[in-house]
C-alpha cells in the first residue's frame with residue numbers, strides 16, 4: 102500500500118471542465134474555453150482556496166496564461182487567512198521547454214517550475230520563476246512523491262490541480278489525488294484523440310479508482326460534480342497495477 106505518512110498535509114483537488122462526452126479539449130487540443138462565466142467563477146473560487154496551483158507544461162502551452170484571483174471578496178478572504186493574494190503557480194515541465202514570451206510570464210503571480218537538472222538550465226538565468234524545484238524522474242516521468250515532499254516542505258498544504266490529462270493521470274496512478282471537481286458542459290467534442298481528464302495507460306474497470314459523490318449542483322446548463330477519491334480502493338488498484346496482478350473480476 103502506498104505510504105502517505107510523509108505527505109499527509111498536502112491536499113490535492115483536481116478542477117476541470119469537461120464536455121458532455123468527457124473531453125477536456127477538442128481534437129486540436131485547443132484551450133478549453135467552452136465553459137460558462139459560472140464555471141470560471143467556480144474555478145477562481147477553487148484557485149483562491151489553494152496555496153499552490155499545479156499544471157502540466159501541455160496546459161501552459163495550450164493556454165499561454167493562467168487564471169489569477171481577482172474577485173475582491175476572495176482576495177479579502179485570503180488576506181484574512183494570512184495568505185498571499187495569489188497562490189503559487191507551479192508548472193510541471195521536466196524538459197523545461199517553455200516559451201518565455203507566453204503571457205503567463207508577465208502575469209502578476211508567483212511562479213515555480215518543477216523540472217529536471219537539464220530542464221532547469223534555460224531558466225537559471227531568468228527571473229521568470231521565483232523557485233526552481235529539481236525533481237527526480239524515471240523514464241522521463243516525475244517522481245511525484247519526491248515533488249510533493251518538496252512542496253510540503255515549502256509550505257504548500259492545499260494544491261489545486263488544473264490539468265491536463267497527462268499530469269492528472271500520473272497523480273491518480275500515484276494515488277495522490279484527494280478530490281475532483283468536474284464541470285459537465287453542454288457540448289460534444291468527440292474524437293479519439295481529444296484529451297480526457299485522465300490520460301495515461303488507464304485502469305481496468307474492476308480495479309479502477311472509485312469515487313464518492315460529495316455534491317452535485319446544476320447552474321443553468323452546467324452540472325458541477327464534486328467527488329472524493331476513495332483511498333482504500335485506489336490503493337488496491339494502484340498496488341495491483343504496479344505489481345502486475347489484477348484481481349479476478351466479480352460477475
Ligand SMILES: NC(=O)c1ccc[n+]([C@@H]2O[C@H](COP(=O)([O-])OP(=O)(O)OC[C@H]3O[C@@H](n4cnc5c(N)ncnc54)[C@H](OP(=O)(O)O)[C@@H]3O)[C@@H](O)[C@H]2O)c1
Nearest residue numbers: 118130133157158159160195196243264265266267268271
Ligand atoms: N478542460 C479543462 O478544464 C482543461 C484544463 C487544463 C488543460 N486542458 C487541456 O488539456 C490539454 C493539455 O493536456 P496534456 O495532457 O496534453 O498536457 P499536460 O498534462 O498539461 O502537460 C503534459 C506535460 O507536462 C509535463 N508532465 C506532466 N505530467 C508529467 C509527468 N508525470 N511526468 C513528466 N512530465 C510530466 C511534461 O512536460 P514537458 O514536455 O515540458 O517535459 C508533459 O509533456 C490541452 O488541450 C488543454 O486545453 C483542459
